[in-house]
Amino acid sequence: MENTRRVLSVVVINEEAVLSRISGLFAGRGYNIDSLTVAPVPNTNFSRLTIVTNGNKRVLEQIVKQLHKLIPVYKVIESGEFAEQEMALVKIPLNENFSGLDVMLKAYNGTIASSGENFIVVMVADDAKRIDNFLKAIKKFNPIDMVRSGSVALDV
Amino acid sequence: MELSGSQMVVEALAKENISVVFGYPGGAIMNVYDEIYKQKYFQHILTRHEQAAIHAADGYARSSGDVGVAFVTSGPGFTNAVTGLATAYMDSVPLVVISGQVPISVIGTDAFQEIDAVGISRPCVKHNYLVKDVKDLPRILKEAFFIARSGRPGPVHIDIPKDVTAQNAKFNYPDTIKMQTYKPTYKGNGRQINKAVEAIANSKRPVLYIGGGAINSNASDEVREFAKITGIPAVETLMARGVMGHKNPLLLGMLGMHGCYSANMAMSEADIMIAFGPRFDDRVTGKLNEFAKHAKIIHIDIDPSSIGKIVDVDFPIVGDLKNVVESMIPLAKEKINAEKYKSWRDLLNRYDEIHPLGYKDSDKVLKPQWIIEKTGEMLGDNAFITTDVGQHQMWAAQFYPFSFPRQFITSGGLGTMGFGLPAAIGVKRAFPEKISINFTGDGSILMNVQELMTAVEMNIPVINIILNNKFLGMVRQWQTFFYDKRYSSTDIQKQPNFVKLVESFGGVGFKVKTKNEFNVALKDAIDSKKVAFIDVDIDRFENVLPMVPAGGTLYNMMLEYKE
Numbered sequence A: 001m002e003n004t005r006r007v008l009s010v011v012v013i014n015e016e017a018v019l020s021r022i023s024g025l026f027a028g029r030g031y032n033i034d035s036l037t038v039a040p041v042p043n044t045n046f047s048r049l050t051i052v053t054n055g056n057k058r059v060l061e062q063i064v065k066q067l068h069k070l071i072p073v074y075k076v077i078e079s080g081e082f083a084e085q086e087m088a089l090v091k092i093p094l095n096e097n098f099s100g101l102d103v104m105l106k107a108y109n110g111t112i113a114s115s116g117e118n119f120i121v122v123m124v125a126d127d128a129k130r131i132d133n134f135l136k137a138i139k140k141f142n143p144i145d146m147v148r149s150g151s152v153a154l155d156v
Numbered sequence B: 001m002e003l004s005g006s007q008m009v010v011e012a013l014a015k016e017n018i019s020v021v022f023g024y025p026g027g028a029i030m031n032v033y034d035e036i037y038k039q040k041y042f043q044h045i046l047t048r049h050e051q052a053a054i055h056a057a058d059g060y061a062r063s064s065g066d067v068g069v070a071f072v073t074s075g076p077g078f079t080n081a082v083t084g085l086a087t088a089y090m091d092s093v094p095l096v097v098i099s100g101q102v103p104i105s106v107i108g109t110d111a112f113q114e115i116d117a118v119g120i121s122r123p124c125v126k127h128n129y130l131v132k133d134v135k136d137l138p139r140i141l142k143e144a145f146f147i148a149r150s151g152r153p154g155p156v157h158i159d160i161p162k163d164v165t166a167q168n169a170k171f172n173y174p175d176t177i178k179m180q181t182y183k184p185t186y187k188g189n190g191r192q193i194n195k196a197v198e199a200i201a202n203s204k205r206p207v208l209y210i211g212g213g214a215i216n217s218n219a220s221d222e223v224r225e226f227a228k229i230t231g232i233p234a235v236e237t238l239m240a241r242g243v244m245g246h247k248n249p250l251l252l253g254m255l256g257m258h259g260c261y262s263a264n265m266a267m268s269e270a271d272i273m274i275a276f277g278p279r280f281d282d283r284v285t286g287k288l289n290e291f292a293k294h295a296k297i298i299h300i301d302i303d304p305s306s307i308g309k310i311v312d313v314d315f316p317i318v319g320d321l322k323n324v325v326e327s328m329i330p331l332a333k334e335k336i337n338a339e340k341y342k343s344w345r346d347l348l349n350r351y352d353e354i355h356p357l358g359y360k361d362s363d364k365v366l367k368p369q370w371i372i373e374k375t376g377e378m379l380g381d382n383a384f385i386t387t388d389v390g391q392h393q394m395w396a397a398q399f400y401p402f403s404f405p406r407q408f409i410t411s412g413g414l415g416t417m418g419f420g421l422p423a424a425i426g427v428k429r430a431f432p433e434k435i436s437i438n439f440t441g442d443g444s445i446l447m448n449v450q451e452l453m454t455a456v457e458m459n460i461p462v463i464n465i466i467l468n469n470k471f472l473g474m475v476r477q478w479q480t481f482f483y484d485k486r487y488s489s490t491d492i493q494k495q496p497n498f499v500k501l502v503e504s505f506g507g508v509g510f511k512v513k514t515k516n517e518f519n520v521a522l523k524d525a526i527d528s529k530k531v532a533f534i535d536v537d538i539d540r541f542e543n544v545l546p547m548v549p550a551g552g553t554l555y556n557m558m559l560e561y562k563e
């Protein structure tokens, strides 16, 4: 059976140990986590996690069922379409030649997020594949450091 | 009404109609023990090790079907209890285990006897709680009992910091509870059930594959009736012994690694398998892609994650087995003709005649199978049977004539040596009028032997039949078969004097070398009404057969061992 990528949106009761229950489940059963983001849902007692995972058909089915089995899990949204976005921050030295940077930032919903005496930090937001591409392309500006956020997804 | 956290625990147990708890005190749980001392609702049984407290509660729960309750203190008290939790979790046993924790003010400082208990228990319980506010305690206690006994049962662990056990709050214990995120499915999908019965009616070689779910759901009557009206032959897993009853002509026997030939052949040749609450354990299936490879699969389970976990299922039905089989029965009456499977039954019975479950008796040395058969003959359904883990466990499963569900109590999923004696204590406490027999090995019995003290002190006369081969027998068997007889650390001829050992605790002991001595010893042990050891010298090199070697196929069993 072939491995495929899967985005899961998981709504959980916002209580203390819930993240360890989920990460422990993945670790203990040998499931993969490509990325995981979590934040409270405003004005409710819920949090929403976006988990990007991969596995074969049986494993993906088990992941969903095992998540459901955790007592604080309210909903696991697995199918249908997601609007998916990921963010990346890249620190670039100021002594670089910035020709072309502006066009790139535009193409990837980007902007300059911060700057200092001898660097700027650019920010982009896009789907995970395109973030991959951006991070390859930005190499020509010799970035000092970079970080990506992991996907957040909303079922549409 | 304001109560302290400790008083809440006691009052909640009273509301849950708990009549006995097992446990072991210590610093962090002392406030609770003080309230246990003052109350009259339930008996507290002090075991001599925390692991045994959990196993005793487990034996109580498995035999009675009620929730078992145990108390332990923080740190080492809790870590000692972990094997007990894992044992109960693997076999879906409803427990509520309450541990003390260091005060909230010092959590995270590596305080004396502090350990991250909920961090440790998480993968071996159905759910757990660290109580941070005494106001949450009534709800948590209610939820714990509800979660433990509903859906697929399992152990629930509550960790209570010492300061929380002393703080006061209002005690409103809800009668019923609804949880936003936990709603087990009890009723099976009607269309799916219809389709499944239709598929059975169209099959030629159906087989009932009965698992522990049939016991947990108290579905034995329904399963027996379904088998009877359809004439479909049945096989039982280790966890399901007793569901069909040994006299039932449709029962082929146990399947799997040490299952009987006809049961394993039934699985291998069936064209449809009706799985009543099993979990397709690797000790049952053998090599997966050869397992029941001609069969369409109907799988009924209350736990959706159990379905499709190991094998692809053609007719998945999520629901409580009792409920689902109840609704299958009228449909089956209408659509299924038991006559149709006569030649299939005849074939399987012929398999059983060709290769029956058996052993070669001897007049020189006692055979363990004989001991078990004899015990069965003498006690039958007057006894509950618990076991430890190893060869004796398999022989008990194969040769004891089980006639009712919950009669056989064994650690199946985790295979925990040391389970038998404390579990037998829990069983006897639940059914004082019945005889509680623990079949054990000379290895296993020493893993919780201190519980003789508990049994003697509380006057809970359990009878331990030690099938003494002076080996860690099951491991020795694998070494004989697969490791060229290199008996690495399994030859345990250095032994205590078991008779004197049990006597020193205040029990009675019997050394047995002949059949006659055994008959007398068992009668005397029962008549003595005391905690007993019957130490039986058995053939040291007897093997559990037949056997499907790990990863082998069910239809290719090792029927005898040739040097």
Ligand SMILES: Cc1ncc(C[n+]2csc(CCOP(=O)(O)OP(=O)(O)O)c2C)c(N)n1
Binding pocket: B388, B389, B390, B391, B392, B393, B415, B416, B417, B418, B440, B441, B442, B443, B444, B445, B467, B469, B471, B472, B473, B474, B475
């Ligand atoms: C706690 C624990 N440790 C180790 C094992 C591995 N194990 C399985 S069976 C067995 C031998 C048991 O020996 P004994 O109790 O004498 O029973 P016998 O097989 O001889 O009947 C061992 C060591 C286990 N199941 N549980």
